[in-house]
Structures are given as structure tokens and as C-alpha cells.
Amino acid sequence: MNHTIEKEELNPYLIAQRQVDAAAAKLGLAPHITELLKKPKRVLSVSFPVKMDDGTVRVFEGFRSQHNDAVGPTKGGIRFHPGVTLDEVKALSMWMTFKCGVVSLPYGGGKGGVICDPRELSTSELERLSRAFMEAIADIVGPERDIPAPDVYTTPQIMGWMMDTYSKLRGHNTPGVITGKPIIIGGSQGRGNATAQGCVYTIQCALKDIGLPMEKAKVAVQGYGNAGRIAARLLSDLGATIVAVSDSRGGIYDPNGLDIDRVEQLKDTASIADYGSEYVLTNEQLLELDVDILIPAALENVITKENAPNIKAKIIAEAANGPTTPEADEILNAKGTIVIPDILANAGGVTVSYFEWVQNLMNYYWSEEEVLEKLEVIMVKSYDAVRTLANEYDTNLRTAAYMISLQRVTAAMQARGWV
Ligand SMILES: NC(=O)C1=CN([C@@H]2O[C@H](COP(=O)(O)OP(=O)(O)OC[C@H]3O[C@@H](n4cnc5c(N)ncnc54)[C@H](O)[C@@H]3O)[C@@H](O)[C@H]2O)C=CC1
Numbered sequence: 001m002n003h004t005i006e007k008e009e010l011n012p013y014l015i016a017q018r019q020v021d022a023a024a025a026k027l028g029l030a031p032h033i034t035e036l037l038k039k040p041k042r043v044l045s046v047s048f049p050v051k052m053d054d055g056t057v058r059v060f061e062g063f064r065s066q067h068n069d070a071v072g073p074t075k076g077g078i079r080f081h082p083g084v085t086l087d088e089v090k091a092l093s094m095w096m097t098f099k100c101g102v103v104s105l106p107y108g109g110g111k112g113g114v115i116c117d118p119r120e121l122s123t124s125e126l127e128r129l130s131r132a133f134m135e136a137i138a139d140i141v142g143p144e145r146d147i148p149a150p151d152v153y154t155t156p157q158i159m160g161w162m163m164d165t166y167s168k169l170r171g172h173n174t175p176g177v178i179t180g181k182p183i184i185i186g187g188s189q190g191r192g193n194a195t196a197q198g199c200v201y202t203i204q205c206a207l208k209d210i211g212l213p214m215e216k217a218k219v220a221v222q223g224y225g226n227a228g229r230i231a232a233r234l235l236s237d238l239g240a241t242i243v244a245v246s247d248s249r250g251g252i253y254d255p256n257g258l259d260i261d262r263v264e265q266l267k268d269t270a271s272i273a274d275y276g277s278e279y280v281l282t283n284e285q286l287l288e289l290d291v292d293i294l295i296p297a298a299l300e301n302v303i304t305k306e307n308a309p310n311i312k313a314k315i316i317a318e319a320a321n322g323p324t325t326p327e328a329d330e331i332l333n334a335k336g337t338i339v340i341p342d343i344l345a346n347a348g349g350v351t352v353s354y355f356e357w358v359q360n361l362m363n364y365y366w367s368e369e370e371v372l373e374k375l376e377v378i379m380v381k382s383y384d385a386v387r388t389l390a391n392e393y394d395t396n397l398r399t400a401a402y403m404i405s406l407q408r409v410t411a412a413m414q415a416r417g418w419v
């Protein structure tokens with residue numbers, strides 16, 4: 001008997017390349033085009049010193065990957081996390097290219113990351129680290145080159161420090177170098193909620209597809225930060241029942257629905273675990289709950305071939321980037337689970353980042369209503385286009401989303417005479 005269990009590939013860069021291969025094969029793309037789409041155009045790796053409050057100096061390592069700029073300048077967030085790797089940042093930059101393609105933004109994809117744990121740093125250490133990283137990557141970013149934004153454990157305040165550093169280096173105010181800034185220095189109305197709001201628009205489309213009213217939907221959310229916390233709030237306001245949420249320390253579950261006001265208050269003042277010991281569950285258990293909608297909104301590779309067979313949700317809305325492995329995807333597709341892929345489900349963030357950049361370049365600012373109205377049009381139109389193509393090619397939403405993007409980026413590369 002053969003007891004060999006094949007180990008699942010969890011390197012996000014190799015996973016992103018497999019996703020490109022799957023869509024490229026459906027489109028019949030030439031091998032050299034596929035090869036180009038599977039690698040970043042430019043990667044910068046930096047080490048830089050930061051003075052700690054106790055007088056010592058620590059050296060940090062960070063990366064900025066620019067995947068493809070055929071459609072326009074590269075765009076994508078900066079992650080501060082102890083688990084950041086070069087391959088992760090490369091994958092995230094690829095996903096940004098295809099995300100911008102699905103929602104038709106005039107951008108390519110970029111991403112940055114610093115290996116650090118901001119939860120262990122004081123505010124002044126975090127400020128020095130943020131400014132030092134921006135200084136280290138300043139030569140390759142800029143409003144017409146590559147425009148960063150927030151991602152895991154980075155905030156509007158960090159974007160503000162980075163914009164200030166870049167502006168000082170250039171000798172003039174340059175708000176368009178980064179998005180997700182505080183409103184007072186050129187941030188956009190609606191950017192704070194945008195990732196979650198965009199995700200909610202796509203969930204509304206998917207609920208229509210399966211004929212389930214929002215008021216009857218039970219939801220579990222993994223990750224309680226910018227994407228997950230706001231998604232839980234917005235869905236709760238629309239009448240859904242949020243039965244479980246979690247953060248890096250674990251989760252809470254009440255089959256009758258959590259009191260979202262109380263959860264938010266606990267997150268701000270103590271820990272969500274203080275909701276009550278009888279409600280506590282693990283991040284792994286949360287994924288397998290009997291819910292209608294599951295929103296992974298934390299990190300990569302949480303839905304694998306190990307737990308995919310036990311997942312009961314009818315809809316998985318990937319607020320996080322890369323939460324589902326290709327093997328898990330196959331299992332979920334076979335079960336008929338609707339997986340709204342990351343490059344569509346969480347594209348609301350970069351869409352409003354685009355609006356922020358446009359406002360910075362015009363120096364003319366829009367109301368929150370204008371922003372949300374424009375965001376909804378883009379998200380619904382993009383979902384419909386992906387759904388239509390998926391039906392036409394008898395494939396899943398992820399492959400269809402990639403097909404739309406790959407076609408767009410390929411057309412841009414051809415128009416420039418690259419391929
Ligand atoms: N912020 C944005 O605009 C966008 C974020 N995303 C993606 O959404 C995901 C979350 O990002 P944000 O909400 O911005 O980050 P965040 O830093 O605001 O929140 C992250 C949340 O995840 C939790 N978390 C961390 N490790 C965890 C673990 N192992 N298990 C469960 N929870 C864990 C944290 O406690 C925190 O609640 C990431 O995959 C990010 O790339 C995607 C598009 C845009």
C-alpha cells in the first residue's frame with residue numbers, strides 16, 4: 001500500500017503562477033506571454049537601520065515588487081508582518097496586476113512588505129521604520145511609477161508618514177505617491193471602508209445568484225481588521241447575522257448571532273475573547289462553521305485540501321489575498337461552493353485608492369456619496385462580467401476573473417509592442 005500523502009504547495013508565488021497557467025491555458029496564450037505574466041518585472045530588496053527607543057539599532061529587511069506596468073503605473077499595498085517573504089510579496093504583486101485588470105483600473109500590480117511585528121514597536125519606532133522603508137524604496141516609487149497603499153498591519157497614519165518622507169525627498173508636496181492617507185492630507189472619503197464595501201457589493205451579487213436574501217444569511221469572518229471588521233459591520237447593518245469573527249488570537253462564535261457593537265467595543269478596549277469563554281473558538285474551527293457566507297479576511301493559505309471538504313459555506317468571499325490553495329479550490333468547485341476570488345472580492349480597496357490618486361492629481365475632492373456610487377458601479381459591473389464569462393466557458397469565477405485580466409494585460413503589452 002502506498003501511504004505517501006502528497007504535500008500541498010503553499011508557496012504563494014508558485015500558487016499565483018499556477019493560477020496564471022490555468023487561465024492562460026483556457027485563453028490559449030502564447031508561451032512567452034504566459035512566461036512574462038508569471039514573473040515580476042522588477043524587485044527591490046532592501047535592508048535598513050532603525051533606532052529603537054532604548055538606543056539600540058535594529059536592521060530590518062523589506063521588499064517592493066513591481067509585477068507588470070503595461071497598463072499603467074504599478075499599484076499595491078505595503079505589509080508589515082513577521083511572516084513577510086520575498087515570494088509572498090512577488091505573489092501579492094501579481095495578484096495586484098490581475099485585480100486591477102478585473103476592475104479595469106489603469107494600473108499594473110505592485111506590492112511591498114517589511115519583515116517586522118508592528119505590535120511590538122512603539123509609535124515612534126513605527127514612525128522611524130515607516131519613514132526609513134519609504135526612503136529605501138523612494139527611487140522606484142512615485143505618482144507616475146508605483147503607488148503604495150495600506151495592507152496588513154499598515155494604517156492611514158503610516159501612509160501619512162511615508163507620503164511626508166517622499167515629499168521631503170522630492171522637495172514638494174506629493175500626495176499622489178501613496179493612497180490610504182488620512183483625509184486631511186489628501187486621503188479619499190470612503191477609502192477606509194472600501195475593501196469591505198467592495199466585498200459586500202460582490203456578496204450581494206452572489207446572494208442574488210443563489211436566491212438567498214441577506215436577512216437569512218449567516219456569516220463567519222476570519223480576521224478582524226480593515227477588511228474583516230468593516231465587512232462584518234456592513235453586512236450586519238444590511239440584516240445578515242454575524243455568527244463568528246476572529247483575529248490573530250482566536251475567535252468567538254454565537255450561533256444566534258454576535259452583538260457587533262459589543263464585539264467592536266471589546267476589540268477597541270481589550271480582546272474579542274472577553275465576549276465570554278463559552279463563545280470562544282479557534283481560527284480553524286471558524287472556517288468549518290455551518291454558515292452561508294465565509295469571509296477569510298486575514299492571511300494566505302487558510303483554506304487547504306485538508307479543511308476544504310469540511311467547509312459548509314455556500315459563498316466564500318475572499319477579502320484576504322490568497323486564502324484558498326488551488327487544491328482547495330478544486331474541492332470547493334466540485335461541491336458547488338461559490339468562491340468570489342480575491343482579485344474581485346477585495347478589489348474595492350484599490351478601486352477607491354485609484355479614486356484617491358485621481359483626486360490627488362486633480363487636487364479636487366469628492367464626497368463619500370460620489371465615491372461609493374462610483375465604487376458600486378465598478379464592483380457590480382465587474383462581478384457580472386466575471387459571472388458571464390464563467391458561465392460561457394463553464395469555469396469558476398477565479399479562472400474567469402483571471403481570463404479577463406490576462407486578456408487586458410496582454411492587449412496592453414501587444415499595444416506597446418512588447419510581445
Ligand atoms: N486593507 C486593504 O485595503 C486591503 C486588504 N486586503 C487583504 O485583506 C487581508 C487583511 O488585511 P487588512 O484587513 O488590511 O489588515 P489589518 O491589519 O487591518 O487586519 C488584519 C486582521 O487579521 C488578523 N489576523 C492576523 N493574523 C491572523 C491569523 N493568523 N488568523 C486570523 N486572523 C489573523 C489581525 O488580528 C487583524 O484583525 C489581507 O490579506 C490583505 O492583503 C485586500 C485588499 C485591500
Ligand SMILES: O=C(O)CCC(=O)C(=O)O
Binds near residue numbers: 147151180346351
Ligand atoms: O489600495 C491599494 O492600492 C492596494 C491595496 C492592496 O494592497 C490590495 O488590494 O491587496
